Amino acid sequence: MEAKTIMADDAVPVESGADGRVALDRAEVAAGARAVLPIAVAATAFGVSFGILAREAGMGIAAPIVMSLTTFAGSAQFASASVLEQGGALVAAIVAAVLLNLRYLAIGISVAPSLRGSLARRLAEAQLAVDESWAVAQEAGQVVRGRVVGAGLMLMVGWCGGTAVGVVGGGALGDPADYGLDAMFPALFLALLVGLLKDARARRAALGGGLIALALLPFAPPGVPVIAAVAGVLLGGRRPA
């Protein structure tokens, strides 16, 4: 109840950098970076894989690194590089990636109320909200701003660093899947989901989202099951007055 009141007081858009509320909470930034560290290690390994795939797809050296910095979304980057590597059409590569990233519309809406400062600053911080940083920043139905920034920066260093190593020829470690690193991502999301299931509305929304994704997975194009899972919120029902 009290936290809610504080949020309401904070709600006024702050445009001035002189206001203390624009500054990031360093303890939260550090907490976010720490929380996401094991996943950042896995993301680094997949960054190397992406770099190798991108090189095989004839994307050169600079383009994959720029892509990791700007698109900063593993599944979309793998999908588009795979299409190009198999000699597929450019349009198909773009459509596949955009479909996979449609979920960022929902994540962007979820993170927006927590951001502070000028529009440019909020837009910059919103770019750091990727699946994993957004997930570890959840607390009591809100996204903790410092945590999403700290976790996002940590992931960006790993993902882009890994990409750079991959494009210049690193790959001595082999396939990250051999180490089971691909299983860490759903495990992270499940662990964070469990923490959100304390109330009945959240449980219904989660069950709905999971079932929608499962139902669509056999035939829908990649990316569609996840964004459709957002419809699970409709099953949450009304908030008790």
Place this chain on the structure above:
Amino acid sequence: MSEAWIAVVVIGAATVALKGAGTVVLGGRTLPERFDGVVVLLAPSLLAGLVVVQTLEGDSGIALDARVAGLAAAVVALVLRAPLLVVLAAAAGVAAAARALGAA
């Protein structure tokens, strides 16, 4: 401009726009009470969707492979109230072991 650079620029611009749309539209304000109640449910529904897709998505449709064993290990670790690091290590370790034993 090469195909690779066109892909990088178009996909990058689309992703930046998707991530930023919420910020532009909502203007950094706290949401109206009714909308807020729905946005709170985005996290559980989207996380559940991510768990399903990242565990079961295959090249075409559903694939049951070592990730399922890894996720089962994570469930056990969560039931035992293990710390997050242990949950993640259990998932990776069991998935790696399942692959070493011949699972896809």
